Amino acid sequence: xxxxxxxxxxxxxxxxxxxxxxxxxxxxxxxxxxxxxxxxxxxxxxxxxxxxxxxxxxxxxxxxxxxxxxxxxxxxxxxxxxxxxxxxxxxxxxxxxxxxxxxxxxxxxxxxxxxxxxxxxxxxxxxxxxxxxxxxxxxxxxxxxxxxxxxxxxxxxxxxxxxxxxxxxxxxxxxxxxxxxxxxxxxxxxxxxxxxxxxxxxxxxxxxxxxxxxxxxxxxxxxxxxxxxxxxxxxxxxxxxxxxxxxxxxxxxxxxxxxxxxxxxxxxxxxxxxxxxxxxxxxxxxxxx
Amino acid sequence: xxxxxxxxxxxxxxxxxxxxxxxxxxxxxxxxxxxxxxxxxxxxxxxxxxxxxxxxxxxxxxxxxxxxxxxxxxxxxxxxxxxxxxxxxxxxxxxxxxxxxxxxxxxxxxxxxxxxxxxxxxxxxxxxxxxxxxxxxxxxxxxxxxxxxxxxxxxxxxxxxxxxxxxxxxxxxxxxxxxxxxxxxxxxxxxxxxxxxxxxxxxxxxxxxxxxxxxxxxxxxxxxxxxxxxxxxxxxxxxxxxxxxxxxxxxxxxxxxxxxxxxxxxxxxxxxxxxxxxxx
Numbered sequence: 001x002x003x004x005x006x007x008x009x010x011x012x013x014x015x016x017x018x019x020x021x022x023x024x025x026x027x028x029x030x031x032x033x034x035x036x037x038x039x040x041x042x043x044x045x046x047x048x049x050x051x052x053x054x055x056x057x058x059x060x061x062x063x064x065x066x067x068x069x070x071x072x073x074x075x076x077x078x079x080x081x082x083x084x085x086x087x088x089x090x091x092x093x094x095x096x097x098x099x100x101x102x103x104x105x106x107x108x109x110x111x112x113x114x115x116x117x118x119x120x121x122x123x124x125x126x127x128x129x130x131x132x133x134x135x136x137x138x139x140x141x142x143x144x145x146x147x148x149x150x151x152x153x154x155x156x157x158x159x160x161x162x163x164x165x166x167x168x169x170x171x172x173x174x175x176x177x178x179x180x181x182x183x184x185x186x187x188x189x190x191x192x193x194x195x196x197x198x199x200x201x202x203x204x205x206x207x208x209x210x211x212x213x214x215x216x217x218x219x220x221x222x223x224x225x226x227x228x229x230x231x232x233x234x235x236x237x238x239x240x241x242x243x244x245x246x247x248x249x250x251x252x253x254x255x256x257x258x259x260x261x262x263x264x265x266x267x268x269x270x271x272x273x274x275x276x277x278x279x280x281x282x283x284x285x286x287x288x289x
Numbered sequence: 290x291x292x293x294x295x296x297x298x299x300x301x302x303x304x305x306x307x308x309x310x311x312x313x314x315x316x317x318x319x320x321x322x323x324x325x326x327x328x329x330x331x332x333x334x335x336x337x338x339x340x341x342x343x344x345x346x347x348x349x350x351x352x353x354x355x356x357x358x359x360x361x362x363x364x365x366x367x368x369x370x371x372x373x374x375x376x377x378x379x380x381x382x383x384x385x386x387x388x389x390x391x392x393x394x395x396x397x398x399x400x401x402x403x404x405x406x407x408x409x410x411x412x413x414x415x416x417x418x419x420x421x422x423x424x425x426x427x428x429x430x431x432x433x434x435x436x437x438x439x440x441x442x443x444x445x446x447x448x449x450x451x452x453x454x455x456x457x458x459x460x461x462x463x464x465x466x467x468x469x470x471x472x473x474x475x476x477x478x479x480x481x482x483x484x485x486x487x488x489x490x491x492x493x494x495x496x497x498x499x500x501x502x503x504x505x506x507x508x509x510x511x512x513x514x515x516x517x518x519x520x521x522x523x524x525x526x527x528x529x530x531x532x533x534x535x536x537x538x539x540x541x542x543x544x545x546x547x548x549x550x551x552x553x554x555x556x557x558x559x560x561x562x563x564x565x566x567x568x569x
Contacts, residue, residue: 048463048464048465049432049433049462050432150330174460177459177460178489179489180328180329180530181489181531182529183328207461207463210534246463246464247462250534251534254556255535255556258556258557258560259560259563262560262564264567264569273537273538273541274541277542277545280547280567281545284567
């Protein structure tokens with residue numbers, strides 16, 4: 001498979017200055033990061049607040065460029081200033097707060113905004129906007145005013161705005177953190193659909209572990225470093241390590257682990273509710289036969 | 290009863306041609322932790338803005354400590370010191386050059402003398418656990434969790450009787466979420482401050498509240514204890530909400546024929562209940 005995103009020994013230094021502009025100290029927000037993401041994958045980046053996950057994400061669409069090391073997006077070195085817009089067209093970014101991302105007065109207009117900046121012909125923009133809105137199930141709201149939408153709907157409009165630019169990859173930085181439970185589900189379902197049906201590569205940053213049970217790969221960041229990477233089953237199998245880093249695991253995984261620790265012979269790790277229930281049934285039969 | 294909403298209505302949203310608040314009544318007792326939950330646009334924010342008279346109802350009123358706060362002669366300025374609002378985005382509430390100055394702002398505005406202001410600011414910062422070495426840094430250099438602590442301290446320095454927290458944990462990681470909610474719990478347990486929590490996290494709400502009020506399209510949908518509210522999974526889902534994940538797991542077990550109690554809201558209680566049912 002094609003490596004869509006690749007980083008090699010990426011370090012980003014953050015310089016803190018005092019009031020007079022003198023350097024106070026230099027902090028490595030991220031350090032020595034090597035990751036690669038294949039085209040069509042859905043990957044997650046997790047880590048506590050300040051672990052460097054957002055800094056890493058911002059490197060993947062050239063919002064930041066590394067102090068040391070290299071980031072390639074679809075083969076383009078993101079430090080090449082002439083190619084910044086190519087990188088951003090290939091890897092679009094959706095942020096946490098939907099209210100800060102919406103600029104248009106009408107949904108359609110907002111979704112077409114990015115395409116307009118790319119200099120695409122008007123006719124094609126309309127086509128792309130319609131397709132993008134359909135792909136996140138927001139087409140029927142195309143003529144609505146964005147400020148009348150719910151948080152989940154606004155966030156899907158933001159995603160459509162990126163989709164309309166036909167990126168290969170979407171980076172979402174805690175897109176569900178501000179949403180109510182239904183909004184969260186709507187946005188996650190839209191993201192999963194884009195990945196499965198439109199083959200868009202997804203890079204999702206989140207604190208909600210239930211959202212990434214189906215991911216192809218999870219990267220775990222701690223204190224600016226990549227400390228773990230693997231499938232959800234591999235990563236969530238390490239409950240103690242994750243807890244020590246201040247992270248959680250899916251609730252079913254946690255309950256499964258605690259039941260196992262108290263003597264119920266279930267196979268670990270369990271990821272979903274359904275898996276947990278059937279594991280409890282199986283373990284019960286073997287234990288109490 | 291400390292705070293009573295009495296047939297409160299607020300008609301404002303001309304765009305959507307509907308009431309933002311529609312005949313909402315409930316009461317909150319002194320020293321309770323009450324959560325208000327509801328979908329985006331359900332009226333939660335408008336509702337809490339009525340608690341300290343930032344908003345004026347179209348119909349109905351609010352009684353605080355037995356007095357109608359929208360009466361002409363009611364001292365609403367004093368009320369705003371008694372009912373402290375902590376907004377969702379710390380960046381909208383912080384503005385001074387240093388953390389310490391920021392926390393001094395509220396009590397200074399109350400007209401207290403300098404010594405009292407400084408004492409209160411110090412106490413408030415200690416109460417929320419802000420370290421001394423952060424007192425003279427800019428609040429904007431702090432992490433999201435630290436900023437939240439400082440905004441809470443800024444409100445605490447006015448010695449409120451009620452603390453209203455609007456989505457205090459949105460965007461925070463699990464460790465910070467717990468830390469912020471434990472501050473609220475400590476304030477209630479140690480100082481008897483009544484806490485009103487607005488949240489989208491069903492887990493947090495279940496874990497910390499004595500009482501939950503559920504809003505839906507401007508109306509009060511449910512009002513009861515944690516058990517009473519989270520028993521209504523279908524009603525909650527219809528209102529764009531949900532039940533905690535542990536509760537959903539227990540309900541699934543129950544559906545499969547296990548005789549578990551479904552009034553369970555966290556992993557440890559779930560494990561206890563499963564062990565009790567399976568007898569191991």
